[in-house]
Amino acid sequence: MPFVRPDDDYLTVFNVFETDTRSGQERVVDEMRAIVDNADYPGWLSSTVHAGLDEPGTLNCIQWKSLADLEARYAGERFTRNTAPLFDGITSSKRLLKTELEHTQHHPDLGEAIEMSPERDDYTVFVLLNVDPENQRELLDALAEPDEWIKTVPGYRSHTYYRGIDGTSVVNYAQWDSKESYDAFHALPEEQRPADVRNGRLRARSLITSRWANTYTAVHSRSADGS
Incomplete structure (x- = not known):
């Protein structure tokens, strides 16, 4: 199964699709599952397909060795004529x-590492923060810091920040371990959070241009090594 480790140096692609209905979501999941099960692209490492919970849609987290490998896949005839x-x-x-x-x-x-797997019961929260390029580094500095306090929050399992290239x-x-635990954390009054966490959140809110989020559960996964 795919893992996320601090020393990962490959490209991670998040394919986020929205659908109008749950039946539409099921169709996308089925199509993604078929693609993942037959993936044999140079440089492809893993794919983990997620189904939407709060809102219909899907999330596919794909790990690649390099941007060049991904671009070769996107430029291929099968992708341009069929998949897209x-x-x-x-x-x-x-x-x-x-x-x-x-x-x-x-x-x-x-x-030792974060696992993305349908064999787990993670309540996965995906948040996309849009930012002007000149402010991306400052936003990461505000958010992507070690946080010992969050390890004490009931239901917390992991969080990972990625930089859009x-x-x-x-x-x-x-x-998170459940919707209830995440909702309790998300709704926690600011004054109940540590000062450094509050300051980082305040700084981040002043930098982002928009925020989009949905929650998911992993439903299918496959790695190039067969796991």
Whole structure:
């Protein structure tokens, strides 16, 4: 199964698709599953397909060895003639986010690394923060810092920040044990958070141009090594 480790130096692509209905979501998941099960692209490392929870849609987290490998896949005839038109036709919107790992942290109970797997029961929170390129580094400095306090929050499992390579976004991929625990954390009054956390959040809010989020559960995964 795919893992996320602090020393990862490959490209992570988040394919985020929205659908109008749950049946549409199921169609996208089925199509993604078929693609993942037959993936044999040079440089492809893993894919983990997620199904939307709060809102219909899907998230596919794909790990590649390099940007050049991904671009070769996107330029291929099978992708341009079949894959891209297919998903254009069955989704209401799509985001193809090319990112690099910036910071990752997890609860000690998870072991040595973060795992993305349908065999787990993670309540996955995906947050896309849009930012002007000149402010991306400052936004990451405000958010992508070690946070010992969050390890004490009930239900917390992990969170990872990714830097959009085009400079216009920051992604937070987080795992919690349930919707209830995440909602309690999300609604926690600011005065109950540590001062450094409050300051980072305040600084971040002044930098982002927009925020988009949804929650997911992993439903299918495959790695190039067969796991």
